[in-house]
Amino acid sequence: MSEVLAIVLIAAGLLFFAAGSIGLLRLPDMHSRLHALTKADNLGLGLLAGGVALFAGSLAIALQLLLIWLLVLVASAASAHLISQHALRRGRGQ
Amino acid sequence: MLPQEIIFGLTGVGLFVIGLRGVMLHVSALARILAINVCGAGVFLVFVTVAYRGLGERPDPVPLALVLTGIVVAVSATALALALARRLQEGGDE
Amino acid sequence: MTDAHWIPLDMLLAALLLGLGWASVATRDLKRGVALFIALGLLLAVTWARLRAPDLAMAEAAIGAGIAGALLLAALRDEDRAVLPDAPIGGPRLWLLNLFCIGLAGAVGWGLLDAMAGSDGIRLAEVAGDHIPDSGVSNPVTAVLLNFRAYDTLLELAVVLAAVLGVLSLGPARPGFERAGPVLGGLVRWLSPLLIVTAGYLLWVGAHAPGGAFQAGAMLAAAAVLLRLGGRADAGLPAPGALRWLLVAGIAVFLVVGLAVIAPDRAFLQYPQGWAGGLILLIEAAATLSIAVALALAYTGGRPPGWETAGRLSASPSRREGQ
Numbered sequence: 001m002s003e004v005l006a007i008v009l010i011a012a013g014l015l016f017f018a019a020g021s022i023g024l025l026r027l028p029d030m031h032s033r034l035h036a037l038t039k040a041d042n043l044g045l046g047l048l049a050g051g052v053a054l055f056a057g058s059l060a061i062a063l064q065l066l067l068i069w070l071l072v073l074v075a076s077a078a079s080a081h082l083i084s085q086h087a088l089r090r091g092r093g094q
Numbered sequence: 095m096l097p098q099e100i101i102f103g104l105t106g107v108g109l110f111v112i113g114l115r116g117v118m119l120h121v122s123a124l125a126r127i128l129a130i131n132v133c134g135a136g137v138f139l140v141f142v143t144v145a146y147r148g149l150g151e152r153p154d155p156v157p158l159a160l161v162l163t164g165i166v167v168a169v170s171a172t173a174l175a176l177a178l179a180r181r182l183q184e185g186g187d188e
Numbered sequence: 189m190t191d192a193h194w195i196p197l198d199m200l201l202a203a204l205l206l207g208l209g210w211a212s213v214a215t216r217d218l219k220r221g222v223a224l225f226i227a228l229g230l231l232l233a234v235t236w237a238r239l240r241a242p243d244l245a246m247a248e249a250a251i252g253a254g255i256a257g258a259l260l261l262a263a264l265r266d267e268d269r270a271v272l273p274d275a276p277i278g279g280p281r282l283w284l285l286n287l288f289c290i291g292l293a294g295a296v297g298w299g300l301l302d303a304m305a306g307s308d309g310i311r312l313a314e315v316a317g318d319h320i321p322d323s324g325v326s327n328p329v330t331a332v333l334l335n336f337r338a339y340d341t342l343l344e345l346a347v348v349l350a351a352v353l354g355v356l357s358l359g360p361a362r363p364g365f366e367r368a369g370p371v372l373g374g375l376v377r378w379l380s381p382l383l384i385v386t387a388g389y390l391l392w393v394g395a396h397a398p399g400g401a402f403q404a405g406a407m408l409a410a411a412a413v414l415l416r417l418g419g420r421a422d423a424g425l426p427a428p429g430a431l432r433w434l435l436v437a438g439i440a441v442f443l444v445v446g447l448a449v450i451a452p453d454r455a456f457l458q459y460p461q462g463w464a465g466g467l468i469l470l471i472e473a474a475a476t477l478s479i480a481v482a483l484a485l486a487y488t489g490g491r492p493p494g495w496e497t498a499g500r501l502s503a504s505p506s507r508r509e510g511q
Binding site for chain 2: 190191192194195198199202205206209210212213214218221222225228229232235236239240241243244247248251252255256259260262263264266267272273277285286289290292293296297300301304305311312313316317328329331332333336337340341344347348351352354355358359400402479482483486487489490
Binding site for chain 1: 369371372375378379
């Protein structure tokens, strides 16, 4: 049962990653691309981490994966902020 | 011989030759240092492939230790090469 | 799940590796090339994890992708031309070069496959595996690095020191960055203690799980890089006096331990029975500090301010140099 749930979570995570990548390729300007990447990829990572945690089965590993996800969230949020701030300062919207 | 040995071994050789071609083609020092690092990645891949024994067995630790040492040495050498390149650029040609 | 099941994914991984390698070398824009190189490093870390080498995966992600990428990006700051001109070789000479590369790849690849197929040679894996219980640690890679091949690791620390000495003697450090805003500043403030604690954990756990001195040193170096990006030009490193001691601490402790264990029935670096675990941890702790300081100094690109030099460099622009 938990394996089926894990597979569903991982598949959903992959879907979000695919959505983020398509957004990276298809969206017109840099800010909207950043938006798509940060939101979709991080949610995808969270779902993937949830699925892997279910496969692993131990609480310690699940907590470690949660910590990893939080760190990636923080890092990508800060990176997205810095990139768009830099772009605004340079006057580029592309 | 495991199929992974063929796949990753040839990939390692391929990466090495790609890096070598980059070293021979580019003129800028930074581009060449980048290409040498790609060479190094190929060499490490060959080492780790030789150490691989399959999913069931533990790998051979001796080549792995060599590669671990190699990664650190490669980065140190890259730092030295970059410092030399910077000094050359500051000093002007000849 | 056998290796045969993994073949499609492995081929995908191999294709991605080759594609990223090609793209990072062939691109004209150096910034893009460096970004692709960092991605190649991370994918290589995934490959190490696939090939059952978790210590390598950690080291590659931290050092091979992280520190090397940071070094290249810092060097790009100085670069005048971040977009490369056309290749100076054209036409028939380029075709000759391509032919040579393809031929070389074929020859080396054939040789490699031939060597791997007919492997009757002496492999050290069984010998190493048999002696791991005596080595004082249970992580095979740590056992090889700090016990069976400890001399190689000592020499490797010396090579790192030599490279850092080269960087230090070539000029003063690069100029730092401006003070960070609230977002980056907050990130640095929260991540630096976490990185230090993680480094301590990796150092400790390296005895019985993937980890060790190199990974821990890379974590500390990453903290130094973060601090420098957040605006501290000294990257959180101590004063030059203490810095010199930290740089040589790894080699010094290694040598002292190696010489101290010499006895009528023991050679250089032959740990006595029962002491091996503790001695390995001691050496690893010192090596962690040395590697961290070495990588951090390499990232700053030169001598920190206040570092006294014996001579004067005639061609450098005026800067405060000690006598």
